[in-house]
Amino acid sequence: MRSRYCAFALGEADYLLATWHPRTRPSRVRLDPAQKWIGLSIKATEAGGEGDTAGVVEFVARFKTAGTGHRLHERSRFENIDGRWYYLDGDHL
Numbered sequence: 001m002r003s004r005y006c007a008f009a010l011g012e013a014d015y016l017l018a019t020w021h022p023r024t025r026p027s028r029v030r031l032d033p034a035q036k037w038i039g040l041s042i043k044a045t046e047a048g049g050e051g052d053t054a055g056v057v058e059f060v061a062r063f064k065t066a067g068t069g070h071r072l073h074e075r076s077r078f079e080n081i082d083g084r085w086y087y088l089d090g091d092h093l
Contacts, residue, residue, distance in 0.1 A: 001057045001076065002040065004087060008061070009037035021079055021086040037063045053080050058093070 007015040013029040020026070039062040048055020054077065061072040076090035 001042065001059060001078075005037070005040045005059075005061055008035075019085070019087055021081075021088040024087075024089050032065070034065050035063045036065075037061065038069075048078060048085070054078065055080075055085070 004016060004019055006012075007019075008031065011031050011033065013031055016029045017025060041060045041062075042057060043060060044056075044058040046056040048057065056075055056077055058075045059073070061074075063070050063072070073093040074090040075093060077088040078085045079088050080086075
């Protein structure tokens, strides 16, 4: 989760695609260069440890656009495939 947040903050669309689950991966990621990511708080986790095949992360990511602050609050689901974690999908809270 933290690495994907950093990829959003740094504009690394290729990394986001590479860490997106093949079943739900879009053909491309459109990043808004006007968004300035300013913080990530992990609120809760479920599973996602060594030996698990799935996990959930609830987080709040904060960003600004044109000087206005915004929050993205989501419960993201991840799946482990051959030792690598992939973002599957999420629910906005």
